[in-house]
Amino acid sequence: MKDYSSPFTYYGPTRLVFGRGVTAGAGGLVAGLGVRSALLVCGSGATRRSAGFAALAASLEAAGVRATLFDKVTPDPHAALVAEAADAIRSGALEAVVAYGGGSPIDCAKSAALAAANGGPILDYVRGEATPGRPALPIVAVTSTAGTGSEMSSAAVTTDRATGQKLGYTNESFFPRLAIVDPENHASMPAGVTAATGMDALTHAVESYLSLAANPLSDAVNLRVVSMIARSLARAYRDGSDLEARSGMAVASAVAGVAFSQTGLGMVHGFAHPVGARHGVAHGLANAVILPYVMSALARDAAPRMRDLAAAMGACRPDADERSGAAALVRVIVDLKKELGVPEGLSGAGIAASDAPALLADAIGYRSRPKSPRAFTDAELGRLLDAAIAGDLEAAAAL
Ligand SMILES: [Fe+2]
Numbered sequence: 001m002k003d004y005s006s007p008f009t010y011y012g013p014t015r016l017v018f019g020r021g022v023t024a025g026a027g028g029l030v031a032g033l034g035v036r037s038a039l040l041v042c043g044s045g046a047t048r049r050s051a052g053f054a055a056l057a058a059s060l061e062a063a064g065v066r067a068t069l070f071d072k073v074t075p076d077p078h079a080a081l082v083a084e085a086a087d088a089i090r091s092g093a094l095e096a097v098v099a100y101g102g103g104s105p106i107d108c109a110k111s112a113a114l115a116a117a118n119g120g121p122i123l124d125y126v127r128g129e130a131t132p133g134r135p136a137l138p139i140v141a142v143t144s145t146a147g148t149g150s151e152m153s154s155a156a157v158t159t160d161r162a163t164g165q166k167l168g169y170t171n172e173s174f175f176p177r178l179a180i181v182d183p184e185n186h187a188s189m190p191a192g193v194t195a196a197t198g199m200d201a202l203t204h205a206v207e208s209y210l211s212l213a214a215n216p217l218s219d220a221v222n223l224r225v226v227s228m229i230a231r232s233l234a235r236a237y238r239d240g241s242d243l244e245a246r247s248g249m250a251v252a253s254a255v256a257g258v259a260f261s262q263t264g265l266g267m268v269h270g271f272a273h274p275v276g277a278r279h280g281v282a283h284g285l286a287n288a289v290i291l292p293y294v295m296s297a298l299a300r301d302a303a304p305r306m307r308d309l310a311a312a313m314g315a316c317r318p319d320a321d322e323r324s325g326a327a328a329l330v331r332v333i334v335d336l337k338k339e340l341g342v343p344e345g346l347s348g349a350g351i352a353a354s355d356a357p358a359l360l361a362d363a364i365g366y367r368s369r370p371k372s373p374r375a376f377t378d379a380e381l382g383r384l385l386d387a388a389i390a391g392d393l394e395a396a397a398a399l
Helices: 023-034 053-063 079-091 103-118 121-127 189-210 216-238 243-263 267-279 283-312 322-339 353-363 380-391 393-397
Strands: 017-020 036-044 067-071 095-099 139-143 155-160 165-170 178-181
Touching: 017 023, 017 243, 023 053, 023 139, 023 178, 036 053, 036 079, 036 103, 053 095, 067 079, 067 103, 079 103, 079 121, 079 155, 079 216, 095 103, 103 139, 103 155, 103 216, 121 155, 121 165, 139 216, 139 243, 155 393, 165 267, 178 243, 178 322, 189 216, 189 267, 189 322, 216 283, 243 283, 243 322, 267 283, 267 353, 267 380, 283 322, 283 380, 283 393, 322 393, 353 380, 380 393
Parallel strands: 017 178, 036 067, 036 095, 095 139, 139 178
Antiparallel strands: 155 165
């Protein structure tokens, strides 16, 4: 049992509205915040043409909320795109942002809402070169994927194209005022996206639970999240129209966002960000590939907590000994990856051994590195990355 005597705070102000068909009521909920105009942010692809997006746009109009469309969001939104969205907010004198989609549009909307309120380039705030004096404009997130957790988190990631880095930034005003989570909007997600985003949600809960900043509330959330994902993800992958499984994933993703906002994440994300930024590997896929290697290397220091996670996922008995419990966690993740068609190592996602130095240089500066339950040296992180590229679980376990 973890010692729960350490001080902590827990803040999660987002109103979660969950249920089949709740998108139709989104406009009324947004108007209920006192918002009369908003930038409606989404990607240019399939979500823009989806029934869920159409329902959202129609409900905003019916509720008298003037929506200005910004449908240019690309995966891993970069700073210039954020600036363009912020300009659209300012030039239209818009009062809020409403994002529809996965992590990319939601994060772009958050960053634009902060930049528009404060006037500066988002990277000045992200890099700590300036402090925003004003909170972001009100943020509403309507999800079409289950994984990012951005719909209930205080974080947003921005890509700096000049340096090839993905940079996370946290601000209390990034907690959306409303998260509208409608599993019917998730049903059309392709299997590959279901797998990648779902493994992102699993990684959030696992890393948040193992964080040195974990607390009793985040623990309760994260154990329930991994249990729901263990029951739902493979089902949603096999049959996208299984709304019970879609619902499990949708809720798990959202509430994991609140938990990791309190605790930070860990070195799976520390590696996944440069892999995504430098090689265009989807965020969830990068996490999915890397997760068991970092877990193998953490077993030395985090076995009891890893056993808790394995037990919550039904992979071992709650009273299993710590070492076999930790091994069970690695095994259940490896099995899930196989079932979801995720490559074993990063080499299967197009990363070569020669890419390691640049990836490592970014990973060693990851902001949540101090929250890792094992204080990896830079050299250990280098060997861990090599193991993840090669797909060598034994090398990771021997670290
Ligand atoms: Fe993530």
